Amino acid sequence: MVLIYTEAQNGQFKKASLEAITYGHKTAQAMGTQCAAVVIGNADNPASLGQYGASEVITINNPNLGHFDSQTFASAIAQVAQSKNAQVVILPHNSSGKSLAGRLGIKLNAGVVSAANTLPTVEGGSFKVKKNVFAGKAIAEYEIKSAVKILTLSGNSVQPETGGSEATISSMDVDVPASKVTIKETKLQQGDTAPLPEAELVVSAGRGMKGPENWGIIEDLAKAIGATTACSRPVSDIGWRPHHEHVGQTGVAIKPNLYIAAGISGAIQHLAGVNSSKCIVVINKDPEAPFFKAADYGVCADLFEVVPKLTEAIKKAKA
Amino acid sequence: MKILVCISKTPETTAKIAFKDGNTAYDENGVQFIMNPYDEWYALVRAVELKEANGGSVTAINVGPAANDVVIRKALAIGADDAIRVDADPQSAMFVAKQIAAQAQGYDLILTGKETIDYNGSSVGAMVAELLDLPYISYGTNLVIAGTTATITRDIEGGEEISEAGLPLVISAAKGMAEQKIPNMRGIMMAKRKPLNVVPAVAADDLAVATSFSLPSGKSEVKMIDPDNMDELVRLLQEEAKVL
Ligand SMILES: Cc1cc2nc3c(=O)[nH]c(=O)nc-3n(C[C@H](O)[C@H](O)[C@H](O)COP(=O)(O)OP(=O)(O)OC[C@H]3O[C@@H](n4cnc5c(N)ncnc54)[C@H](O)[C@@H]3O)c2cc1C
Ligand SMILES: Nc1ncnc2c1ncn2[C@@H]1O[C@H](COP(=O)(O)O)[C@@H](O)[C@H]1O
Numbered sequence: 363m364v365l366i367y368t369e370a371q372n373g374q375f376k377k378a379s380l381e382a383i384t385y386g387h388k389t390a391q392a393m394g395t396q397c398a399a400v401v402i403g404n405a406d407n408p409a410s411l412g413q414y415g416a417s418e419v420i421t422i423n424n425p426n427l428g429h430f431d432s433q434t435f436a437s438a439i440a441q442v443a444q445s446k447n448a449q450v451v452i453l454p455h456n457s458s459g460k461s462l463a464g465r466l467g468i469k470l471n472a473g474v475v476s477a478a479n480t481l482p483t484v485e486g487g488s489f490k491v492k493k494n495v496f497a498g499k500a501i502a503e504y505e506i507k508s509a510v511k512i513l514t515l516s517g518n519s520v521q522p523e524t525g526g527s528e529a530t531i532s533s534m535d536v537d538v539p540a541s542k543v544t545i546k547e548t549k550l551q552q553g554d555t556a557p558l559p560e561a562e563l564v565v566s567a568g569r570g571m572k573g574p575e576n577w578g579i580i581e582d583l584a585k586a587i588g589a590t591t592a593c594s595r596p597v598s599d600i601g602w603r604p605h606h607e608h609v610g611q612t613g614v615a616i617k618p619n620l621y622i623a624a625g626i627s628g629a630i631q632h633l634a635g636v637n638s639s640k641c642i643v644v645i646n647k648d649p650e651a652p653f654f655k656a657a658d659y660g661v662c663a664d665l666f667e668v669v670p671k672l673t674e675a676i677k678k679a680k681a
Numbered sequence: 682m683k684i685l686v687c688i689s690k691t692p693e694t695t696a697k698i699a700f701k702d703g704n705t706a707y708d709e710n711g712v713q714f715i716m717n718p719y720d721e722w723y724a725l726v727r728a729v730e731l732k733e734a735n736g737g738s739v740t741a742i743n744v745g746p747a748a749n750d751v752v753i754r755k756a757l758a759i760g761a762d763d764a765i766r767v768d769a770d771p772q773s774a775m776f777v778a779k780q781i782a783a784q785a786q787g788y789d790l791i792l793t794g795k796e797t798i799d800y801n802g803s804s805v806g807a808m809v810a811e812l813l814d815l816p817y818i819s820y821g822t823n824l825v826i827a828g829t830t831a832t833i834t835r836d837i838e839g840g841e842e843i844s845e846a847g848l849p850l851v852i853s854a855a856k857g858m859a860e861q862k863i864p865n866m867r868g869i870m871m872a873k874r875k876p877l878n879v880v881p882a883v884a885a886d887d888l889a890v891a892t893s894f895s896l897p898s899g900k901s902e903v904k905m906i907d908p909d910n911m912d913e914l915v916r917l918l919q920e921e922a923k924v925l
Binding site (some may be wrong): 431432433436456457458460461462463464465467468469471472473474475476477490493494495496497498499500501502503504505506507508511542543544545546547548549550551556557559560563587605606608611612613615619620630631634637640641643644654655656657658659660661662663667668671672674675676678679 | 692694695698700718719773774775778798799800801802803804805806807808810811812815816817818819820822832835836837838839840841842843844845846847850856857887888889890891892893894895896897900901903904905906908909911912914915916917918919922924925
């Protein structure tokens with residue numbers, strides 16, 4: 363049995379959860395077993411997870427699981443894993459998945475590989491999986507030797523695939539202590555774009571922007587394609603942009619389908635966080651800017667002229 | 682208040698990445714090592730600030746070989762009072778967490794960095810918390826302690842969350858929790874006299890280890906686009922790259 367931890371927001375399953383089910387389904391097939399999803403709390407239509415490959419959905423409702431706390435949630439998931447004899451537990455590589463994975467590793471005496479980005483190879487008794495290390499500058503293959511294996515799945519590594527059928531639903535009672543953490547406030551960004559770690563399209567800008575008052579052209583471009591905005595570190599350090607936009611080795615690491623960088627030189631620490639993007643477009647007026655070496659498409663020109671032109675061209679193509 | 686800060690050592694951010702022994706091990710030859718930035722800039726500096734404000738002590742802990750003493754001395758120069766080095770060559774997060782947990786009795790607060798920038802595991806903090814049966818709050822960007830209560834702001838996807846928990850607990854530190862601090866001459870001199878206790882490792886299995894490494898396949902040559910022809914770029918993004 364391969365067990366997937368899923369999460370819903372406002373009733374809707376998160377994309378990271380659907381990716382994890384597709385990944386879990388394929389892993390289960392390779393191991394000759396089935397894939398089950400665990401849902402804690404409320405979600406609309408849990409049976410729909412069958413579409414993505416879950417043959418069974420286990421729902422848990424317990425008053426002590428009213429808000430996310432890695433301690434209580436890990437306890438609940440471990441109980442499901444044990445009662446279902448899970449050989450593999452898969453979680454999304456996001457803030458909750460990461461904090462659960464380590465705890466589950468200890469509870470289930472299981473080896474943990476975080477941010478796996480390819481399907482595992484299962485041969486005989488051996489279980490191996492790859493992940494990026496050194497901020498994307500290398501790939502490591504890990505072998506997990508324990509009976510139970512825990513993986514967190516790096517976002518945007520697989521696309522959710524539908525085609526399965528409805529899943530059977532069962533609810534399970536778990537025994538968890540009250541949470542020792544209270545949530546005082548949750549502030550979510552307004553707006554309809556995806557949060558940066560999950561975004562498929564990202565428009566990013568750096569010190570070449572000269573000042574925060576010039577960001578309008580970046581926001582217009584982002585809006586035209588429905589992208590999330592990001593920035594280089596110095597830009598967030600000096601307060602031109604909020605710190606959650608900072609991408610790179612010491613900021614958020616992302617792997618969107620498209621990363622457009624304007625006025626960013628492409629320092630190695632910046633590249634470390636973005637070089638797993640599927641397609642990179644660099645706009646820089648300096649032909650020697652190191653970022654061009656990491657780009658798929660480059661435009662060597664003044665960004666203040668090129669960015670609005672690109673926005674217009676996109677609007678025209680979409681019209 | 683007794684604070685334990687977990688510090689790890691990572692290659693300097695511009696270090697070349699190469700492998701040896703048939704691509705089974707990282708080649709450390711000629712590589713400069715630094716304290717993991719999240720551990721140094723955020724976890725350690727905030728711990729020192731909290732000690733200065735509330736009294737108590739800061740202990741830095743590292744699981745690693747004697748070569749790591751340079752990095753540990755830097756932590757002492759930044760303001761840790763003493764340090765523990767668990768003498769071992771760690772191969773997995775689980776091994777590291779078990780070593781730290783074995784030394785972590787009696788602390789009110791245990792801080793880690795949000796992740797190491799080499800293996801990017803982001804798992805040691807959660808493992809330590811589980812081993813000690815403590816709450817764990819990841820990606821803290823702000824930490825205030827009043828009496829025995831910690832108030833933490835943390836990053837979540839698409840926003841932030843403010844939570845409260847009683848001590849003791851484990852927190853991982855992200856950008857925002859503190860500002861990088863350069864050790865001064867006095868700190869560096871004092872660090873030489875501060876205790877660095879070397880202790881043997883406890884038995885622990887490595888359940889998941891890296892067995893081979895490879896480098897990503899190189900990017901193909903960049904295609905330069907005429908700045909006056911953004912229609913062409915849009916066409917390529919739609920038809921060739923298929924990302925729009
Ligand atoms: C330990 C460490 C960790 C770091 N972590 C990160 C990290 O996580 N993320 C990160 O981003 N950085 C990080 N850095 C900083 C990094 O080394 C660079 O300093 C930083 O990325 C540079 O930001 P930038 O490209 O915006 O600015 P600059 O390097 O100043 O580049 C500005 C670019 O804009 C171009 N430009 C200027 N005007 C125009 C115009 N009108 N039109 C077009 N182009 C123009 C210039 O040609 C130049 O290439 C780190 C550094 C260290 C030491
Ligand atoms: N060898 C080590 N010694 C002490 N602390 C460590 C070690 N490795 C990791 N840590 C701590 O655990 C955090 C998360 O590491 P990781 O799970 O490897 O990403 C780091 O930021 C450190 O605070």
